[in-house]
Amino acid sequence: MRAVVTRPGAGRAWVAEIPEPTFANTDDVVVEMLRVGVCGTDRHVMARARGDGSGLPPDTDYLVLGHEAVGRVINVGTHVQHLKAGDIVVPTVRRGCGECPACAVGQADLCFTGRIRERGIVGLHGFLAERIVDKEENLIRIPDELAPVAPLVESLCTPEKALRRIGNARAHLPAKAGPLYGVQRALVIGAGPIALLAVMALRLRDIPTWALARSPTDSPAVRLIQQAGATYVPLQEVDLEQPQAQLGGFDAIIEATGAAELCVAMFGALGPNGVLDLVGGAAERNEVPIQASVLGAMVGRNLTVLGSVNANKDDWQTAVRDLSEMRRAFPGTVEAILTHTFDMDDVDVAFERVPGQIKAVINIAGA
Numbered sequence: 001m002r003a004v005v006t007r008p009g010a011g012r013a014w015v016a017e018i019p020e021p022t023f024a025n026t027d028d029v030v031v032e033m034l035r036v037g038v039c040g041t042d043r044h045v046m047a048r049a050r051g052d053g054s055g056l057p058p059d060t061d062y063l064v065l066g067h068e069a070v071g072r073v074i075n076v077g078t079h080v081q082h083l084k085a086g087d088i089v090v091p092t093v094r095r096g097c098g099e100c101p102a103c104a105v106g107q108a109d110l111c112f113t114g115r116i117r118e119r120g121i122v123g124l125h126g127f128l129a130e131r132i133v134d135k136e137e138n139l140i141r142i143p144d145e146l147a148p149v150a151p152l153v154e155s156l157c158t159p160e161k162a163l164r165r166i167g168n169a170r171a172h173l174p175a176k177a178g179p180l181y182g183v184q185r186a187l188v189i190g191a192g193p194i195a196l197l198a199v200m201a202l203r204l205r206d207i208p209t210w211a212l213a214r215s216p217t218d219s220p221a222v223r224l225i226q227q228a229g230a231t232y233v234p235l236q237e238v239d240l241e242q243p244q245a246q247l248g249g250f251d252a253i254i255e256a257t258g259a260a261e262l263c264v265a266m267f268g269a270l271g272p273n274g275v276l277d278l279v280g281g282a283a284e285r286n287e288v289p290i291q292a293s294v295l296g297a298m299v300g301r302n303l304t305v306l307g308s309v310n311a312n313k314d315d316w317q318t319a320v321r322d323l324s325e326m327r328r329a330f331p332g333t334v335e336a337i338l339t340h341t342f343d344m345d346d347v348d349v350a351f352e353r354v355p356g357q358i359k360a361v362i363n364i365a366g367a
């Protein structure tokens with residue numbers, strides 16, 4: 001069958017003819033892939049050489065890319081309980097280490113050892129293939145009508161986890177009324193798919209939301225922010241030394257750019273008891289200065305800064321529910337996040353960043 005593959009460090013992806021996946025266990029499910037989203041992580045996987053070859057699945061010299069996917073079940077093992085041929089499913093990404101207490105209870109997103117594998121990212125083939133096999137427990141059934149936009153379920157589970165963790169971090173506060181324990185004002189940094197979905201998830205909960213990014217005010221992403229009822233402020237107009245002077249303080253901030261200087265600047269945008277969740281994953285080695293008084297303010301205002309990666313099964317279910325709700329609440333916006341559509345044969349251009357692009361998807365045979 002055909003698949004889009006890479007080798008970590010190769011800096012590119014290509015279409016290859018690879019063996020069919022093995023359908024061997026009684027809880028296995030065979031899924032015909034419909035479409036797969038392209039994500040910044042894919043570019044990192046292609047670009048980053050792992051000296052020990054540990055990024056590759058055992059006994060192969062390539063990695064099938066793709067982790068934001070949707071497909072249709074075409075065959076199920078004898079012990080599969082809830083899925084049947086024809087069901088539309090999204091596969092989860094991370095597989096546990098098999099050693100730690102978090103992975104033992106299906107919370108590989110909280111793995112203690114770091115020896116996780118992630119399909120299409122590290123150690124396991126991804127979903128940019130005509131067919132995949134996975135265990136029933138790793139597949140989430142979704143409503144059929146969500147299939148065209150369903151690669152976004154994976155993108156959305158990141159902000160869903162962030163919101164859950166922000167709620168947990170605020171659960172001790174006396175202001176318990178309303179969503180996320182009394183969040184009155186929220187801020188999202190960025191205008192990529194995760195940031196846009198974070199904005200929409202906050203607006204679904206009726207939380208007054210602001211978004212800060214470098215995008216021009218007439219860009220498609222900014223229009224989506226505004227259509228979801230949030231306020232957009234161009235980053236260039238904000239004094240990052242004292243963001244609250246202009247924007248006021250925020251009870252919750254989701255930082256989705258990974259730009260270290262923005263992460264640090266956002267400490268200063270938190271109101272009393274505020275929570276900042278970093279989901280962008282800064283990878284550069286540059287240093288950013290931080291004033292001691294910023295740390296003092298963290299103490300003086302009971303601030304929480306946390307980081308979150310990946311998501312648990314509940315977050316995936318919430319993402320499926322919210323994506324459906326978003327399509328009803330903000331018509332046309334979810335579809336508009338998918339700005340570019342490619343076929344497998346477009347592999348040379350599908351991973352390029354082009355102006356105006358929010359999310360690209362690759363259609364696979366059968367879509």
Ligand code: BGC
Nearest residue numbers: 039041093094118121309310
């Ligand atoms: C994916 C997550 C994954 C993370 C780290 C992200 O792009 O959405 O599922 O855990 O990368 O590899």
